[in-house]
Amino acid sequence: xxxxxxxxxxxxxxxxxxxxxxxxxxxxxxxxxxxxxxxxxxxxxxxxxxxxxxxxxxxxxxxxxxxxxxxxxxxxxxxxxxxxxxxxxxxxxxxxxxxxxxxxxxxxxxxxxxxxxxxxxxxxxxxxxxxxxxxxxxxxxxxxxxxxxxxxxxxxxxxxxxxxxxxxxxxxxxxxxxxxxxxxxxxxxxxxxxxxxxxxxxxxxxxxxxxxxxxxxxxxxxxxxxxxxxxxxxxxxxxxxxxxxxxxxxxxxxxxxxxxxxxxxxxxxxxxxxxxxxxxxxxxxxxxxxxxxxxxxxxxxxxxxxxxxxxxxxxxxxxxxxxxxxxxxxxxxxxxxxxxxxxxxxxxxxxxxxxxxxxx
Numbered sequence: 001x002x003x004x005x006x007x008x009x010x011x012x013x014x015x016x017x018x019x020x021x022x023x024x025x026x027x028x029x030x031x032x033x034x035x036x037x038x039x040x041x042x043x044x045x046x047x048x049x050x051x052x053x054x055x056x057x058x059x060x061x062x063x064x065x066x067x068x069x070x071x072x073x074x075x076x077x078x079x080x081x082x083x084x085x086x087x088x089x090x091x092x093x094x095x096x097x098x099x100x101x102x103x104x105x106x107x108x109x110x111x112x113x114x115x116x117x118x119x120x121x122x123x124x125x126x127x128x129x130x131x132x133x134x135x136x137x138x139x140x141x142x143x144x145x146x147x148x149x150x151x152x153x154x155x156x157x158x159x160x161x162x163x164x165x166x167x168x169x170x171x172x173x174x175x176x177x178x179x180x181x182x183x184x185x186x187x188x189x190x191x192x193x194x195x196x197x198x199x200x201x202x203x204x205x206x207x208x209x210x211x212x213x214x215x216x217x218x219x220x221x222x223x224x225x226x227x228x229x230x231x232x233x234x235x236x237x238x239x240x241x242x243x244x245x246x247x248x249x250x251x252x253x254x255x256x257x258x259x260x261x262x263x264x265x266x267x268x269x270x271x272x273x274x275x276x277x278x279x280x281x282x283x284x285x286x287x288x289x290x291x292x293x294x295x296x297x298x299x300x301x302x303x304x305x306x307x308x309x310x311x312x313x314x315x316x317x318x319x320x321x322x323x324x325x326x327x328x329x330x331x332x333x334x335x336x337x338x339x340x341x342x343x344x345x346x347x348x349x350x351x352x353x354x355x356x357x358x359x360x
Contacts, residue, residue, distance in 0.1 A: 043336070050329035053133045057326040068131040074113050082127040083107065085119055094127065095119075136330035147327070154306060155313035158224060159291060160338075162309060166228040167286040171279055173233045178241030179267050183253060193242065199235045208299065215300060224307055226300040231290070237282045244278035245271060284343060291339050310335045
């Protein structure tokens with residue numbers, strides 16, 4: 001903790017002590033705090049809203065704590081929300097609504113539910129308590145309360161399978177292409193590199209129709225492989241790995257060739273280990289891309305609900321006339337957990353992959 005405190009309190013005047021705090025330090029810390037808030041506020045809002053009761057979510061309750069209106073079972077009436085009626089003298093009485101909400105609303109006290117009287121609407125306030133709505137998470141996961149169609153284990157398996165397999169294939173194909181473009185000398189090498197990078201200018205939505213016909217022609221429409229294979233090679237990955245592999249000295253490869261090492265052995269035993277930081281960066285990006293992808297899996301897997309990923313599974317809560325936002329938010333938080341763990345595990349390689357070279 002002392003090292004973290006020393007790092008966070010460093011200033012331009014001294015690396016280890018905070019004996020000087022100038023305008024440059026103020027701007028740097030302000031920028032850092034602003035960036036952290038921009039990233040964390042939406043995530044924090046999603047989490048705190050996901051633990052609010054359904055009524056609070058539907059009413060767009062913007063309070064931070066999960067307030068839930070108290071409900072009680074009234075004999076002869078049934079389960080009713082409890083309201084607090086404040087009269088002219090300031091006396092508070094627990095009541096329930098015996099009629100629709102109007103400027104003058106019909107209510108009755110809990111002690112005497114048969115005696116109905118009208119009160120101004122602005123004199124009523126809900127009786128609330130702080131309660132974490134665990135049912136937002138447990139109902140879909142345990143298939144309770146009419147959520148039998150949400151098959152979380154199947155969706156989780158499909159997402160993990162697509163993410164892991166697609167990431168491994170992406171790393172292998174992109175690394176092989178980057179190795180050829182960075183370490184081999186052949187006519188048209190620069191042209192191929194420019195063409196690959198130029199594909200970044202093409203929006204993915206433009207090639208959806210072409211990809212659909214390719215997947216259909218190969219007979220993998222409706223399967224997880226139809227989601228994995230078309231996105232295996234990415235121009236971003238090829239460019240990132242090529243630029244990193246250019247920093248690996250050619251003398252290492254020439255020395256390996258003099259020792260009779262094959263090109264595959266050079267690639268597997270020398271280039272890939274030295275490119276591990278860049279591969280880790282690409283792995284993080286690939287996991288994020290595959291895990292959060294929605295449009296392409298929706299096109300390919302729409303005909304088979306058993307092949308849906310977690311992102312597609314969230315559409316189970318959106319109906320034609322009703323949308324269960326409390327379930328959507330809760331399951332969104334659940335889907336964030338795996339990707340967060342992967343990022344925490346691999347994030348230390350990001351700065352290493354950018355700041356270091358391939359020569360160790």
